[in-house]
Amino acid sequence: xxxxxxxxxxxxxxxxxxxxxxxxxxxxxxxxxxxxxxxxxxxxxxxxxxxxxxxxxxxxxxxxxxxxxxxxxxxxxxxxxxxxxxxxxxxxxxxxxxxxxxxxxxxxxxxxxxxxxxxxxxxxxxxxxxxxxxxxxxxxxxxxxxxxxxxxxxx
Numbered sequence: 001x002x003x004x005x006x007x008x009x010x011x012x013x014x015x016x017x018x019x020x021x022x023x024x025x026x027x028x029x030x031x032x033x034x035x036x037x038x039x040x041x042x043x044x045x046x047x048x049x050x051x052x053x054x055x056x057x058x059x060x061x062x063x064x065x066x067x068x069x070x071x072x073x074x075x076x077x078x079x080x081x082x083x084x085x086x087x088x089x090x091x092x093x094x095x096x097x098x099x100x101x102x103x104x105x106x107x108x109x110x111x112x113x114x115x116x117x118x119x120x121x122x123x124x125x126x127x128x129x130x131x132x133x134x135x136x137x138x139x140x141x142x143x144x145x146x147x148x149x150x151x152x153x154x155x
Contacts, residue, residue: 058095076145077137
C-alpha cells in the first residue's frame with residue numbers, strides 16, 4: 001500500500017487485480033459467444049447475418065429452453081416448405097416485423113426454384129424464379145408450429 005496525501009491506497013496490487021478481472025470477463029464473454037450457448041447470439045453458418053438483417057430478421061439470445069427439438073423443427077420446416085432439405089437450424093429469439101417477436105427455431109433451407117402454386121408449364125412459358133440465395137423457416141419453439149418463412153439474396 002502507498003501513502004498518498006495521508007490516505008493509504010493499494011496502488012499496484014489493486015491495478016493488477018482490476019486488469020485481471022477485466023481480462024477474465026472479456027475471455028468469458030468471448031467464450032460464451034463462440035460456443036453458441038444460450039447466452040450468446042445464435043449464428044447460422046449458411047447465411048450471413050447481414051443478409052438476415054436485410055430482410056428484417058434479427059436474431060438474439062433465446063429465452064427459455066425450447067421443448068421442441070431441432071429434429072421436430074426441421075421436420076416441420078421441411079414439410080411446410082415442400083420437402084426442401086434443411087441445411088441447419090438454430091434456436092433464437094426472432095424478431096421479424098410485423099408478427100414474429102418470440103423464441104423460435106430458425107431453419108435454413110435452399111431457396112425454392114419453382115413454387116408449387118404455379119401451373120406445370122409456367123417455366124416453359126417464361127416464368128423465372130426470383131433471385132434468392134437463402135430461405136429460412138421460423139418454427140415456434142414452444143408449440144412446434146410453422147410461423148413464417150422469409151427469403152433473400154443478400155451478402
